[in-house]
Amino acid sequence: MKRVNILFAFAKLQSSMKELPNVFWTYFISYFLVILLPLIALSYASYNFTVSTLEDELSQATIHASKQKNASIENAISEMQSIAIRIGLDGRIASYLNDSANQFLLNETRDILKTASSANEAIQSIDFYAKDTNLIIASNGYTRPYTSSMPDIWVQEGLASKEMGFWLSSRQANGIDLDKIVTYVLKVPVQRSEVQGLLAVHIHESMLSGLLQMMEGNPHTATYILDPQSNVISASTAADLQPEHVQHLFTESSNALSSIGYCIVNQKGERILITYVKTLHNHWTIVTETPLQYLFSKLSYIRTVAWAAFTVLVLLGLILSYFMSLKMASPIQHLLKKTLPYNKKSDDATKLPLAPKNELETISHILDHVFRKNETWEQQFHLNLPVLRERFLLSLIHHKYNSVDEINSKLEFLHLQFPFSQHVIVLIEIDEYNMLATSYSAVDQNLYKYAMVNIAEEIAASNRISLAAESDEHQLALLINMDGDPQQMKHELAVIGEQIKDVINRLLKISVTIGIGRPYPQIMEVPYSYKEASEVIRSKFIAGTNTVLCYEDLLQEVEEDFYLPPHFTNHLYNFLKAGQLKEALGILEELYVEMKSRPKLSEEVIWRTYNLIVEDLLGNLHHFQGHTETIFGKNHNLFRELASKETIQAIHEWICGLIVTIHHALEQQQPKKNTYIDTIVTYMDANYNQDLSVEMIAEQVSLNSAYASRLFKQETGKTMLEYLTIKRLEVSKVMLMETEQTILDIASKVGYNNVNSFIRFFKRYEGVTPGDYRKAIR
Secondary structure: OHHHHHHHHHHHHHHHHHOOOHHHHHHHHHHHHHHHHHHHHHHHHHHHHHHHHHHHHHHHHHHHHHHHHHHHHHHHHHHHHHHHHHHHOOHHHHHHHHOOOOHHHHHHHHHHHHHHHHOOOOEEEEEEEEOOOOEEEEOOOOEEEOOOOHHHHHHHHHHHOOOOEEEEEEEEOOOOOOOEEEEEEEEEOOOOOOOOEEEEEEEEHHHHHHHHHHOOOOOOOEEEEEOOOOOEEEEOOOOOOOHHHHHHHHHHHHOOOOOEEEEEEEEOOEEEEEEEEOOOOOOOEEEEEEEOHHHHHHOHHHHHHHHHHHHHHHHHHHHHHHHHHHHHHHHHHHHHHHOHHHHHHHHHHHOOOOOOOOHHHHHHHHHHHHHHHHHHHHHHHHHOHHHHHHHHHHHHHOOOOOOHHHHHHHHHHOOOOOOOOEEEEEEEEEOOHHHHHHHOOHHHHHHHHHHHHHHHHHHHOOOOEEEEEEEEOOEEEEEEEEOOOHHHHHHHHHHHHHHHHHHHHHHHOOOEEEEEOOOEOOHHHHHHHHHHHHHHHOOHHHHOOOOEEEOOOOOOOOEOOOOOOOOHHHHHHHHHHOOOHHHHHHHHHHHHHHHHOOOOEOHHHHHHHHHHHHHHHHHHHHHOOOOHHHHHOOOOOHHHHHHOOOOHHHHHHHHHHHHHHHHHHHHHHOOOHHHHHHHHHHHHHHOOOOOOOHHHHHHOOOOOHHHHHHHHHHHHOOOHHHHHHHHHHHHHHHHHHHOOOOHHHHHHHOOOOOHHHHHHHHHHHHOOOHHHHHHHHO
């Protein structure tokens, strides 16, 4: 019964799937592939990332362990070398070499060797070879002649070597002792050119292998000590090593440029991690190898989980693809149902039954009927074509297209062709647009702009392709497609600009400035030409209005380093307070000429400079109790007026008019000059005996010291210091004539702290010294 139910459900599912349209299966396969392919890629990448991360962590841990092993081996061999050097430096050894027949010195040498050998368990034995006697003295007490036997190969190597001390590779000591030995050979006397003997310290190889095994943290790792000739000194494993395998390890480590590092190699189908440390002072290399197969076996659980997750995600993908495809195919089915009445009507009209191959073809048949009604829309399109072309040009210059294909499709849609190789933007800007905007209505302004567009297109269209549009409320952009060499195109563009400017000025009585960018071969580069035209048209700020400006002519670095001359605004205001209008206008003219002579000066610097002048002028007017509302009128805004100026010439003319206005206002508001002079004279007459300065005197009338000095000189014909000096001399003359006070006292009472200065000034004005003057009048 249960089997029958399953078969019935399966048959029902199969029947429902057959009813699904072809569009459903198209969507289903597409969605499923979109979901499945990223899952496969993600699973593969995740597993590889996990493996690589574990390999890297294992590599770093193994290198760290190798460094510790390297340090332990370094300490061990350094200790053996120290023992050998201490024996070699012992004076009794040197004495024996000089007197080898002395039995006492021979016994002393045996004792030295025996004591040193028994002091360290790692030492197997210590032998000493005396060259003159050809005898080998052993630490075990035996003395034998050297016979070039294999156990005494260290003698042959020591005599042939040019090094003072060196290590021999591990070898069997004799037939009885199964443990291998490693020998350090030292020439004696130490650090002498003449070799009289050799000292050999034989250590158990098991000491080195024991160190390696003790510090082996990973049971899967094998560590080897290799000498520069690829011989194995010691190993942490007791297994026999194949020479080819040892040579492979040596090659991998010796080929590495760094002294510490690792590499992963494939050997017989297995990945093996090899690390190396080549920092031992005797040029041995610590090499480790770790098969990574055990690492992959540990990842079996992760692989199982990953496959399980992948399977679950694939099932979810199938379910999701089914429902998404069903959702996409359902509207198409509904659309087909809605077209049934149309199909019947079409069959009655044409008597030709429809036989669509699929659902989409049925919809296509319906759309054919709709497209036949688009002729009226095309007519409307042709009526709106100029507007669409303008929008295309605006989108083009503002970089809203992402590819040449997109632009070409737009050109084809708008029935435009640009057959020439170069594209350039000409920008037409209306000068003093604010006046036009305030003088005419919006409708009139649009008519003027429409007329300017037609004029520009008509002039540029001669043997060229052009397209114009309003890029801003006061600017028109003209795209010209042309050909020719750079100089010829530059000349033609300048001529076109002059013609457009002159015709607009003659017919419409409107002044315009023309900015011309550089030609570009790619239509995608048109925004660059527009940007250049926009930049160059800003140069009219210095060049002036009603001009044609080419980007090539003004291509230069912007100069930002410009500052007002020191105390410029103070001088300007002092001239105004002194009533010297000509001088005030003169320094403004000098500033204007200097700025005009520096065409690289940026517009921002010029605005900043004149803003600073206006700001300081307003500040000085408040300080001088000049009411700006009285001078300029209520609700005035000088900074807004300044910002409305389009050229530096207009700014200069405006600020000169501002200075004239301030001058006339100050003439009416300024107190009479005699009031200041009387106050100054009274103050100096009362305080001549004090140490006065021009600044102290000017403070009494709340004036700037320079202005007060100039005002006093204009009224009296003398400077304040000259008047003060004469006053002091007149008083001193009376005191010289009527009193018996000393010249020092008189100088102090008339304000001189230094009597010599008093005598010098007195003689300059009177022609005689104070003493001679007193004698003469008496």
